[in-house]
Amino acid sequence: MIPIVGMRGIVKRFGDVVALDGVDLALQRGEIHALLGENGAGKTTLMNVLSGLYRADAGTITVEGEPVEVRAPRDALRRGIGMVHQHFELVPQFTVLENVILGREGAVWLRRNRARAAVQQLAAQYGITLDLDARVRTLSVGVQQKVEVLKALYRGVRVLILDEPTTMLTPQEVDALFSTVSWFTSQGLTVVFITHKIREALRISSRITVMRRGRVVTTCSRATVTEQQLVQLMIGEMSPAVPARDGRLRGDQPVLVVRDLAVTDDRGSRAVSGCSFEVFPGELVGLAGVAGNGQKELGEALIGVRAASAGSIVLDGRDVGRTSVRRRLVQGLAVIPEDRLREGILPGMSLTETLVLGPHHFMFPRGRYDARRAEAACREAIAQFQIVAPDAKVPSAHLSGGNIQKALAARAFLLSSVAGSKLLLAMHPTRGLDVRATEFLHGRLRDFVRAGGAVLLISEDLDELMTLSDRLLVLYRGTAAATFERAKFDPYQIGAAMTGVGTAGSA
Ligand SMILES: Nc1ncnc2c1ncn2[C@@H]1O[C@H](COP(=O)(O)OP(=O)(O)OP(=O)(O)O)[C@@H](O)[C@H]1O
Ligand SMILES: [Mg+2]
Numbered sequence: 001m002i003p004i005v006g007m008r009g010i011v012k013r014f015g016d017v018v019a020l021d022g023v024d025l026a027l028q029r030g031e032i033h034a035l036l037g038e039n040g041a042g043k044t045t046l047m048n049v050l051s052g053l054y055r056a057d058a059g060t061i062t063v064e065g066e067p068v069e070v071r072a073p074r075d076a077l078r079r080g081i082g083m084v085h086q087h088f089e090l091v092p093q094f095t096v097l098e099n100v101i102l103g104r105e106g107a108v109w110l111r112r113n114r115a116r117a118a119v120q121q122l123a124a125q126y127g128i129t130l131d132l133d134a135r136v137r138t139l140s141v142g143v144q145q146k147v148e149v150l151k152a153l154y155r156g157v158r159v160l161i162l163d164e165p166t167t168m169l170t171p172q173e174v175d176a177l178f179s180t181v182s183w184f185t186s187q188g189l190t191v192v193f194i195t196h197k198i199r200e201a202l203r204i205s206s207r208i209t210v211m212r213r214g215r216v217v218t219t220c221s222r223a224t225v226t227e228q229q230l231v232q233l234m235i236g237e238m239s240p241a242v243p244a245r246d247g248r249l250r251g252d253q254p255v256l257v258v259r260d261l262a263v264t265d266d267r268g269s270r271a272v273s274g275c276s277f278e279v280f281p282g283e284l285v286g287l288a289g290v291a292g293n294g295q296k297e298l299g300e301a302l303i304g305v306r307a308a309s310a311g312s313i314v315l316d317g318r319d320v321g322r323t324s325v326r327r328r329l330v331q332g333l334a335v336i337p338e339d340r341l342r343e344g345i346l347p348g349m350s351l352t353e354t355l356v357l358g359p360h361h362f363m364f365p366r367g368r369y370d371a372r373r374a375e376a377a378c379r380e381a382i383a384q385f386q387i388v389a390p391d392a393k394v395p396s397a398h399l400s401g402g403n404i405q406k407a408l409a410a411r412a413f414l415l416s417s418v419a420g421s422k423l424l425l426a427m428h429p430t431r432g433l434d435v436r437a438t439e440f441l442h443g444r445l446r447d448f449v450r451a452g453g454a455v456l457l458i459s460e461d462l463d464e465l466m467t468l469s470d471r472l473l474v475l476y477r478g479t480a481a482a483t484f485e486r487a488k489f490d491p492y493q494i495g496a497a498m499t500g501v502g503t504a505g506s507a
Contacts, residue, residue: 002065004029004190005050005081005159010059012045014398017390019045020056021214027159032181032191034201034222037211038234038434039402040388043194046211047161051083052076080158084148086167086401086432092137096130100151122153127183140292142173149180160184161192164401166200167432170291170460178204196402196434198230210234235436250470251281253317255332255422255454256302261311263297263478271297272478275311279423284445284455286469288462290498294478295458296338299427302456303335304328316422326361329415332422336412336429338458345404347397351389352378354396355411362418381410386437401432409441416448424448427458442468462491476500 003026012020020042027033035043048054050061052073061068063079070076076083090099101115116132123130128146136144145165152160162181166174181191181204195201201208202222210217210233217233256279265271272294279285289295300306302313304325313321316332323331335358345354356363356374363377364370378392385406389399396404409429415421426445430438445455445468459465465472466489474482474497482497484490 001028003027003062004064006060006062006065007046007050008060008062010046010049010061011057012042012049012054013057015390018214020049023059023211023214023216025209025216025219027190027192028207029190030185030188031207032185032193032205034205034208035192035194035211036196036198036201036208036230036234038196039406039432039437040213040400041196041211042214043196043211044163044400047083047163047192047194050076051081051161053083077155077157080156081161082152082155082157082159083161083163084145084152084165086163086165088144088148090136090144090147090151093135095133095135096139096147096150097132099136099147100132100154102151104155119150119154123150126150126153126187127180140173141168142170142176145169145177146180158188159190159192161194163194164196164432165193166195166197168291171462196234198227198234198435201230202227212236231435234434250283251452254278254280255316256456257312257314258302259312259314261298261301261313262309263294263301263306264309265297270478272301273310275475275479277473277480277483279454279456281422281452281454282449283470284449284457284468286465286472287456287458287475288465288472288494288498289460289475291460293475293498295427295475297478298475299338299425299458302425303333303337329358329361329419329421332420334412334416334419334421334424336409336424336426338427345396345407347395349396350393351382351387351396351399351407352392354407355381355414358411359415359418362415377414381407381414385410385440402434402437405429405432406437406441409444413444413448416453422453424453424455425458426455428460429457430459430461430464438464462494466491466494474498 005027007023007025010020010023023046037043045054049056052070052075055071061070068079091102097112097116097119100119119132128150130146130150136147165177169177184191193204205222207219207221208225209219210230212234259276261272261275262270263272275298287295297306301308304323308321312319315328318331320328320331352374355378363373375392382389387403387406389403396407412424416424430441433441449455457465457468470486472484472489472494473480474494476497484494
């Protein structure tokens, strides 16, 4: 059978980094093909080559057996190949319909009505339900993703590439995405599903290609491979077991006391209100909740990048609720932020500069930047966190998604070591990290707690929360609606609290 897409001997270098080292990949019509690999394996780069965002240094691409030149995304689109990136490229103030038709020839306002019927029909054919007149900025991430997919379909895409599409989704949204994607293949579409989650690859795909360090390790059919085998193929060795949990270490005086906190979101509505809780030294408190229940705003208020409209935040005995971010760092706060771009990295900054941003307040006496010290810290972080980067000077924006995430985690630990931080606020710290990096970071968080620190972990991954936490708080509609002690963790009850079932007074 002639593959719908054939890639042979693809090589892509970035300076000295060989991101792709002679990769072969064949996609069959109507299959869901998982591209599985650890952070920095080359998955995104390979698909950027196929979709025309990057040009390969060597290798050939065929579509239905015909050699093709893919110089730019429009060449790929003309052959029916399109990609949905992890960071969406939608115009927030436009409607769904406008976004879907944007970028095809002709002015949007001329074609809006003519296009509506076509878009509606397409959505119905592919089982995508969307309000075409909703403004994109009002939509959740999961719904925005549907808009991106519909946009690709409207461009006539037959090979749809999804780059880590589940990272930002709730479990319910993941289920919905998976059933939509399965339906696509019945309509003759071919789907490439980039992931580093083995279970996802096993659940959704018909074939799996495993990549490691810029090469294809193997392509196999899902039916012939086990989870254990995939772990080995992906990382080349067995991963260490999750560290055993230790007993209670909790101190008596809370390091963080939040009282009746209220915070408004970007649209001016109450995202957090009447929220009260405490975190003690020597404990890891997990904050569970369905996305959009105030986690982001609460985190930002704790960091000091969003003002609280009422209530208090007492950190290590001192009310910091109205103080600067820097003051809170001095008072003992370290953060792994949620928003990689806004609070995380500045694209023009080097990896070294990114790593010392925050720690620099404590690393350089009298405020004089010491390049040697900064670079030494950076080299250590790269080694410890296994950040895949050519060198310490590389612009952060050139790192793979997972490696940026590792850098942000490394920075928080660097800060805690130079500033003696007492509370680590970790917001979705393992988003985009592969199995090994996730295990490493989990270990570091537990080490921090074992050494007497406190961790507040905000995550949407209930498995992660239940594995790591000593205590779980459920945030529902901006309030700490329920607390669960580790001995009483029950996913069903926690899930009920997350969806507001049986939480008195929170309707
Ligand atoms: N624009 C770029 N400039 C320089 N290096 C790059 C660029 N894009 C990717 N790389 C490098 O190529 C390698 C492969 O990166 P890629 O983004 O393809 O990884 P990935 O498998 O998608 O990983 P992740 O799961 O972390 O997203 C990495 O070492 C990365 O740093
Ligand atoms: Mg990637």
